[in-house]
Amino acid sequence: MKTAVLVFLISCAVCAAEVNPSETKHTQCFCDGTLAMTVGALTEKVTNLIDKIAQVETKQQSTEKELTELKSITQGTPKVAFSAALYETGSGDTGPFNTATPLKYKKVFSNIGSNYNPATGIFTATVKGVYFFRFSMFNNLKPTPNSVVRLMKNSGHVVTVWDISGSDGNDMGSNAAALSLEVGDNVYVELMANRQIYDDLANYNTFTGFLLFTL
The missing domain is CATH 2.60.120.40 (Jelly Rolls)
Incomplete structure (x- = not known):
């Protein structure tokens, strides 16, 4: 998931670098400004998303550890x-x-x-x-x-x-x-x-x- 997000950001940067230099100055400034705002907003959202993914992964690892310990206790306790x-x-x-x-x-x-x-x-x-x-x-x-x-x-x-x-x-x-x-x-x-x-x-x-x- 993190890799896909990074690829998306790189693609946005490449698109920004490929703006046609033959366009008018007004259009270029408008496009560059809009693109900068869009990339900035996306970067913030992606950063928040990465943080949430990290939190989910941490909780998942903790849950898996608890399940493993519970399974070990259940299977290891003799039944008498x-x-x-x-x-x-x-x-x-x-x-x-x-x-x-x-x-x-x-x-x-x-x-x-x-x-x-x-x-x-x-x-x-x-x-x-x-x-x-x-x-x-x-x-x-x-x-x-x-x-x-x-x-x-x-x-x-x-x-x-x-x-x-x-x-x-x-x-x-x-x-x-x-x-x-x-x-x-x-x-x-x-x-x-x-x-x-x-x-x-x-x-x-x-x-x-x-x-x-x-x-």
Whole structure:
């Protein structure tokens, strides 16, 4: 674009140099004056146009850089997310067990990245980052509720949901946490010893997690 404008200006200068010297002095002065005014106005407009083109090119380069950075971030960020419920089929109580036991959420709704293992109920981080986890608990249909579950990071307790007393037949609760995980860290939901939970195809008991951002 800039080259075309410069060629146009050079053409105007050449035209000015080729004015017929045999014309009358009055006509020559008139033509020269008009030509000078025209070239001056065109030069000013072309200069303004070149400035605007430079500004547009600068904005375009900035936009292309931002798009490149955004594309790099989007393509480079691992996609990790899972969600699962306790039972694939049937209904009933889970527990009690003599010792604290990881719950195996076998009905998998999603498992992007394959970091969750439904055979063990354990999520294993393959990317260092901050993750969000949520779990829900529905207690057993007994005269007195007797349910305690907790979110575990490796062998350490994080947060708990419990319901071990009351006059009603059942209750439901949930809890959540954002955890900083290293590669290889495990996260799971644990049913405490001598406790029970109840579930059926309504999927009351669920375990969900996803990567918020890498570190």
